[in-house]
Amino acid sequence: MPQTLFDKIWEQHIVHEEAGRPGLIWVDRHLIHEVTSPQAFDGLRLAARRVRRPDLTFATVDHNVPTTDRTIPIQDPISKKQVEALAKNCADFGITFFNLGSPHQGIIHVIGPELGITLPGMTIVCGDSHTSTHGAFGALALGIGTSEVEHVLATQCLWLEKPRSLEIHVDGAPPRGVTAKDIILTIIGHIGIAGGTGSVVEYRGNAITALSMEERMTICNMTIEGGARAGMINPDETTFRYIRGRKYAPKGEVLEQAEEYWRELRTDPGSTFDRSVQLNASNMTPQVTWGTNPAMVTDVTGKVPNPDDFSDPPMKRAAAHALEYMGLEPGTIIQSIKLDRVFIGSCTNSRLADLIAASKIINGKKVAPGVRAMVVPGSQMVKYQAEKQGLHRIFKEAGFEWRESGCSMCLGMNPDILAPGERCASTSNRNFEGRQGRGGRTHLVSPIMAAAAAVAGHFVDIRSWDIDS
Amino acid sequence: MEPFKHHKGIVVPLDRANVDTDQIIPKQFLKLIERTGFGQYLFYDWRFHPDGNPRADFVLNYPRYKGSTVLLARVNFGCGSSREHAAWALSDYGFKVLIASSYADIFYNNCFKNGILPVILEEAVVSQLFEEVGRQESYSVYTDLENQTIRKPDGAEIHFEIDQFRKKCLLEGLDDISLTLQHEEKIRSHEKKLHPFLLIDVKR
Numbered sequence: 001m002p003q004t005l006f007d008k009i010w011e012q013h014i015v016h017e018e019a020g021r022p023g024l025i026w027v028d029r030h031l032i033h034e035v036t037s038p039q040a041f042d043g044l045r046l047a048a049r050r051v052r053r054p055d056l057t058f059a060t061v062d063h064n065v066p067t068t069d070r071t072i073p074i075q076d077p078i079s080k081k082q083v084e085a086l087a088k089n090c091a092d093f094g095i096t097f098f099n100l101g102s103p104h105q106g107i108i109h110v111i112g113p114e115l116g117i118t119l120p121g122m123t124i125v126c127g128d129s130h131t132s133t134h135g136a137f138g139a140l141a142l143g144i145g146t147s148e149v150e151h152v153l154a155t156q157c158l159w160l161e162k163p164r165s166l167e168i169h170v171d172g173a174p175p176r177g178v179t180a181k182d183i184i185l186t187i188i189g190h191i192g193i194a195g196g197t198g199s200v201v202e203y204r205g206n207a208i209t210a211l212s213m214e215e216r217m218t219i220c221n222m223t224i225e226g227g228a229r230a231g232m233i234n235p236d237e238t239t240f241r242y243i244r245g246r247k248y249a250p251k252g253e254v255l256e257q258a259e260e261y262w263r264e265l266r267t268d269p270g271s272t273f274d275r276s277v278q279l280n281a282s283n284m285t286p287q288v289t290w291g292t293n294p295a296m297v298t299d300v301t302g303k304v305p306n307p308d309d310f311s312d313p314p315m316k317r318a319a320a321h322a323l324e325y326m327g328l329e330p331g332t333i334i335q336s337i338k339l340d341r342v343f344i345g346s347c348t349n350s351r352l353a354d355l356i357a358a359s360k361i362i363n364g365k366k367v368a369p370g371v372r373a374m375v376v377p378g379s380q381m382v383k384y385q386a387e388k389q390g391l392h393r394i395f396k397e398a399g400f401e402w403r404e405s406g407c408s409m410c411l412g413m414n415p416d417i418l419a420p421g422e423r424c425a426s427t428s429n430r431n432f433e434g435r436q437g438r439g440g441r442t443h444l445v446s447p448i449m450a451a452a453a454a455v456a457g458h459f460v461d462i463r464s465w466d467i468d469s
Numbered sequence: 470m471e472p473f474k475h476h477k478g479i480v481v482p483l484d485r486a487n488v489d490t491d492q493i494i495p496k497q498f499l500k501l502i503e504r505t506g507f508g509q510y511l512f513y514d515w516r517f518h519p520d521g522n523p524r525a526d527f528v529l530n531y532p533r534y535k536g537s538t539v540l541l542a543r544v545n546f547g548c549g550s551s552r553e554h555a556a557w558a559l560s561d562y563g564f565k566v567l568i569a570s571s572y573a574d575i576f577y578n579n580c581f582k583n584g585i586l587p588v589i590l591e592e593a594v595v596s597q598l599f600e601e602v603g604r605q606e607s608y609s610v611y612t613d614l615e616n617q618t619i620r621k622p623d624g625a626e627i628h629f630e631i632d633q634f635r636k637k638c639l640l641e642g643l644d645d646i647s648l649t650l651q652h653e654e655k656i657r658s659h660e661k662k663l664h665p666f667l668l669i670d671v672k673r
Binding site (some may be wrong): 021028063078156197257258261 | 484485486487489491492495496497499500501502503504514519543544545548549550551552553554556571573574575578579582583632633634645646649650652655656659660663664665666667668669
């Protein structure tokens with residue numbers, strides 16, 4: 001019987017199965033950060049348990065670290081304590097840790113792939129919903145809670161109910177100016193924020209296979225915003241090219257055998273899915289969110305909807321509430337919305353390709369008066385590579401702040417936050433109320449849309465700009 | 470974990486769809502390294518003015534819902550971030566039972582690890598409950614996990630479905646880790662067969 005990529009990985013990782021119960025699956029990689037792990041380590045200590053496989057566990061600090069000068073100690077004493085707790089936990093339990101000051105520190109979902117820790121065919125977990133990012137490599141990557149973090153630390157296994165399968169098939173070439181971010185925002189707008197609940201998504205079609213690894217990561221990253229358990233893309237030559245030579249990736253004969261195995265992981269022709277969604281990228285447009293969840297999204301040429309446009313009463317109420325929070329009138333033209341802040345960063349869009357694309361938009365231009373714009377590279381390695389290409393100069397000359405790596409204003413746990421009422425074009429993944437700071441108003445867009453908005457001071461249709469130069 | 474068998478409590482209605490975990494517990498409270506003490510920050514931005522005074526217009530602050538332990542919510546409750554702090558905050562505040570037509574997957578899992586019962590009911594039944602709770606002061610329900618029922622003040626019972634394994638874990642307050650370690654032999658044999666590419670040379 002033909003099998004999907006997910007079926008094959010599930011079968012390879014099942015440790016124990018019995019009728020009417022979740023499966024016990026083996027975990028190949030456990031990624032850890034400072035916010036969702038301290039209570040898990042405490043639990044281990046209380047029960048006098050050890051970390052079963054410290055060699056398969058990797059940690060970094062990303063969520064609450066400052067993105068300013070790293071030579072200055074962390075000022076917030078509570079953040080400092082959380083970072084120190086992770087350092088101690090990793091030292092006590094023998095876990096590889098990329099602390100502040102390490103050339104490999106960065107957002108956990110940026111450094112995993114970049115260091116070759118993330119590989120096809122793996123099961124990967126992390127106490128973070130955006131773990132779905134790693135599915136771009138053809139891995140089953142799941143966000144888990146802290147109790148499950150403790151469970152994986154102790155057992156290197158996870159209880160998991162076998163999810164349903166959802167195929168999202170995207171064909172066609174996206175027009176110039178339409179990026180991976182626009183594709184995933186279109187998908188979420190289409191299926192809704194709970195459209196994938198209980199499912200693992202497989203992204204398929206020639207629009208997906210044409211994407212680079214960085215673009216695939218953007219797609220899989222936001223799978224959770226559609227409510228799905230995980231998102232996956234079949235591994236192919238693009239994947240293998242990305243992996244070769246990375247720090248923790250296999251080398252030589254082991255790599256050759258691995259690639260042979262990875263090629264067999266692909267979803268077999270004739271496989272079926274529980275549900276299927278078909279979209280075409282050739283008629284997609286740059287997207288801008290107008291509301292307080294990622295499915296509240298529209299075309300850059302569109303308008304802010306009227307709550308009365310929605311027939312479903314809860315949706316009508318939700319839209320009215322969102323507009324009130326966002327300080328927007330129904331019918332407002334998206335491109336007339338003025339901005340106070342621009343944020344380029346987050347595990348969705350802070351990789352080198354994102355920064356290169358944004359830098360081309362602003363090269364030789366200036367950030368509009370009254371707009372404060374910042375770039376937060378996803379990792380120290382991204383920052384280093386960007387600086388080697390001189391991107392930091394382009395950004396700084398345009399008036400952007402050039403920061404150290406971390407999650408930063410995606411969730412505002414560190415000092416990078418919006419003031420109440422401030423409006424931000426953000427390349428991050430969530431526009432929830434207060435996400436970037438209490439009272440802050442977030443519009444999700446692609447890196448090139450954010451860069452152009454910084455220059456114009458309001459949203460612009462990037463397709464009307466000369467973006468190939 | 471404390472077992473959950475049954476619970477009687479006042480119902481508070483939170484009439485919003487897609488309540489995300491950023492609302493349940495805002496990020497500024499995720500820096501604590503303990504598991505307890507999060508109840509005071511539950512729904513913080515909705516519950517309190519920026520100066521820290523309670524907002525009279527938020528339902529949890531209505532005097533009639535004081536001491537409520539059952540939260541009635543709408544579709545896709547707990548979406549977004551995986552932060553278990555959301556479950557800790559609900560539990561620490563005193564909530565034992567949640568009622569909604571659906572939950573986000575990670576949040577739903579987290580509830581069971583913390584002795585909270587997230588009941589799933591048909592959307593129409595949830596809407597009916599919202600109506601009744603709004604009409605009657607001190608509306609309380611008796612939730613019986615063993616029999617999978619919710620008894621309303623008028624004595625009428627609503628049946629709910631729940632995965633039998635999850636039910637057993639809650640009823641017995643089972644610790645996942647000790648359950649897993651019963652399969653140690655199988656874990657060890659799996660571990661021995663790992664493909665070489667999965668292994669890490671940490672000295673690299």
